Amino acid sequence: MSVPVLTIDGPSGSGKGTVARLLAQRLGWHLLDSGALYRIAALAAQRRDVDLNDAAGVAELAAHLNVRFVGEDETCVLLDGEDVSLLIRSEQAGEAASVVAAHPVVRDALLDFQRRFAQAPGLVADGRDMGTVVFPDAQVKIYLDASAEVRGERRYKQLNEKGLGANLAQIIHDIRRRDERDMQRPVAPLKAADDAHRIETSFLTVEQVLTECLTLMGV
Numbered sequence: 001m002s003v004p005v006l007t008i009d010g011p012s013g014s015g016k017g018t019v020a021r022l023l024a025q026r027l028g029w030h031l032l033d034s035g036a037l038y039r040i041a042a043l044a045a046q047r048r049d050v051d052l053n054d055a056a057g058v059a060e061l062a063a064h065l066n067v068r069f070v071g072e073d074e075t076c077v078l079l080d081g082e083d084v085s086l087l088i089r090s091e092q093a094g095e096a097a098s099v100v101a102a103h104p105v106v107r108d109a110l111l112d113f114q115r116r117f118a119q120a121p122g123l124v125a126d127g128r129d130m131g132t133v134v135f136p137d138a139q140v141k142i143y144l145d146a147s148a149e150v151r152g153e154r155r156y157k158q159l160n161e162k163g164l165g166a167n168l169a170q171i172i173h174d175i176r177r178r179d180e181r182d183m184q185r186p187v188a189p190l191k192a193a194d195d196a197h198r199i200e201t202s203f204l205t206v207e208q209v210l211t212e213c214l215t216l217m218g219v
């Protein structure tokens with residue numbers, strides 16, 4: 001019997017990271033933060049002086065990444081045994097991830113690795129193309145969205161809480177630019193799967209979004 005998969009896609013700041021983590025906790029399922037993989041591929045490239053625009057070079061690194069997600073909720077990220085969880089969360093790391101994620105060969109290099117996260121009793125997969133490309137047969141697909149302003153404010157709060165300084169206007173500008181790159185790329189662009197349930201989260205609390213997701217899953 002195939003392992004149940006719940007996909008949560010959407011732009012950065014739509015709340016998918018938080019919602020995916022909490023849903024995985026409530027369901028007792030595994031969690032795949034696919035964005036972290038692109039962030040790590042970019043970090044690995046920068047550390048080895050591989051240009052982010054060198055698609056083949058980054059893909060080679062991505063294919064051999066030594067990454068593990070550990071901790072109770074599988075949110076602590078180890079690269080070659082080093083905890084890079086905080087390092088990969090900066091805006092700069094997100095920007096670099098978006099650049100390497102636009103290379104089709106890099107996406108191919110990470111495909112099987114991502115699919116192997118579908119382990120019993122189930123998987124919550126968070127990303128941009130979880131429902132469209134990586135897990136097209138997922139039982140439930142959700143697409144979270146919110147305005148660029150609301151997403152910028154959420155990001156701004158998150159960064160401040162982590163002690164990473166930020167400028168709100170700049171963040172909103174960067175979010176718009178990143179959306180454009182993620183949505184316009186020819187391979188696996190950010191878009192809702194035809195069979196995804198769309199939830200506009202701008203005026204919802206995290207708890208309200210969770211309730212809606214669980215209802216969609218029949219829980």
Ligand code: DC
Nearest residue numbers: 012034035038097098101127128129
């Ligand atoms: O979700 P995130 O902000 O951690 O993602 C960082 C970047 O990685 C994002 O700008 C686009 C890319 N990404 C992707 O192309 N496909 C995914 N499944 C997840 C992330």
